[in-house]
Amino acid sequence: MSSSQSCFDQQVVIVTGAAGAIGSGVAKQFARCGAKLVLVDHVAMIDVIESIAIHTTDHCSFKGSVTDGAFVAECIDKVLDQFGRIDVLVTVAGITSFGEVESVSEDEWLNVLNINLSGTFRFCKQVLPIMRRQQRGRIVTIGSLLAKNGGNTRPWQDRSDMAGSANIAYGVSKAGVHAMTSYLAKDVAADGVTVNCVAPGPIATPMTTGLSDNIKNQIPIGRMGSVNEVARAVLFLADSDSGFITGEVLDVNGGMWSD
Numbered sequence: 001m002s003s004s005q006s007c008f009d010q011q012v013v014i015v016t017g018a019a020g021a022i023g024s025g026v027a028k029q030f031a032r033c034g035a036k037l038v039l040v041d042h043v044a045m046i047d048v049i050e051s052i053a054i055h056t057t058d059h060c061s062f063k064g065s066v067t068d069g070a071f072v073a074e075c076i077d078k079v080l081d082q083f084g085r086i087d088v089l090v091t092v093a094g095i096t097s098f099g100e101v102e103s104v105s106e107d108e109w110l111n112v113l114n115i116n117l118s119g120t121f122r123f124c125k126q127v128l129p130i131m132r133r134q135q136r137g138r139i140v141t142i143g144s145l146l147a148k149n150g151g152n153t154r155p156w157q158d159r160s161d162m163a164g165s166a167n168i169a170y171g172v173s174k175a176g177v178h179a180m181t182s183y184l185a186k187d188v189a190a191d192g193v194t195v196n197c198v199a200p201g202p203i204a205t206p207m208t209t210g211l212s213d214n215i216k217n218q219i220p221i222g223r224m225g226s227v228n229e230v231a232r233a234v235l236f237l238a239d240s241d242s243g244f245i246t247g248e249v250l251d252v253n254g255g256m257w258s259d
Contacts, residue, residue: 015030015090017041026090029234029235031059040064086137091120091139091140097109097112131192138237145201147178149256152256198237200253219253223254
């Protein structure tokens with residue numbers, strides 16, 4: 001058994017947004033390491049459930065929206081009833097938004113913030129008291145390069161790039177996730193709980209199929225990132241050996257931005 005397997009064996013791991021490319025990739029990696037998986041998404045997760053069942057029989061899933069506080073609370077109650085503890089929370093659930101500032105309606109703005117930022121908050125708020133009582137836990141949020149760099153597009157060169165790259169609503173929501181990560185990390189640091197963030201750059205998923213060559217050519221490594229590379233970063237921060245890392249935003253962006 002590898003060190004990563006021994007680290008996550010029998011640990012209870014919640015992954016929100018588990019039906020998406022990154023969420024399912026994260027879930028599969030934890031399943032390979034022996035974790036007990038809790039999958040959450042607003043759509044059916046049949047394919048993901050089948051893929052993790054190869055590695056673990058200890059899993060459950062909940063279909064509902066991270067915008068629904070009652071649903072989130074019910075999820076956590078049921079997880080505790082079934083497994084008795086929560087070791088890791090990974091908040092992947094999110095949506096994107098495209099186009100220039102003028103094209104973003106107030107409803108779209110609020111919806112992106114509600115899912116990406118408030119949805120992350122709702123799950124963290126429910127899970128943190130449990131981890132405090134356990135005196136052990138790991139939370140890994142998902143941020144974005146776009147929370148740091150003001151957007152990948154260069155509209156002064158080619159304004160059409162705006163149509164295929166996430167916009168201000170997405171970037172602001174993820175910047176909020178970065179700030180939340182820092183605040184929560186300090187809040188629970190003395191309780192054996194760490195809170196960190198993985199901030200992907202351009203990752204090859206269905207969400208990035210419209211990304212222009214102009215943007216792809218900005219990646220110093222010369223290619224898009226993979227879901228597996230994001231998932232491995234998540235597992236690193238969730239590892240028991242990473243207990244001296246908290247409040248960190250770990251960039252996985254091929255060199256497009258460094259702090």
